[in-house]
Amino acid sequence: MKAYRMTNWQSPPEFRDVEIREPGPGEVLVKIGGAGLCHSDLHIMEYPDGALPYDLPFTLATRTRAGWSASGLVSTGTRPEIR
Numbered sequence: 001m002k003a004y005r006m007t008n009w010q011s012p013p014e015f016r017d018v019e020i021r022e023p024g025p026g027e028v029l030v031k032i033g034g035a036g037l038c039h040s041d042l043h044i045m046e047y048p049d050g051a052l053p054y055d056l057p058f059t060l061a062t063r064t065r066a067g068w069s070a071s072g073l074v075s076t077g078t079r080p081e082i083r
Helices: 039-044
Strands: 002-006 014-017 028-036 063-071
Antiparallel strands (some): 028 063
């Protein structure tokens, strides 16, 4: 899939190909129908290394339209965590 990714702090993000892997135990795969950047994404680009608790690279897009795609084995009573 294509994704707009932060690869370096205080640098413009890059449009990159990202591998889609099958979900493992306790994970879900969410199909994103569309995504967009908002002003908070623009601010993230300005922070220096260590200012935010995120590991690089990561995908920018705080506004998404999504649907369920696939899930790994999830035990009863647990909720998937979106990261």
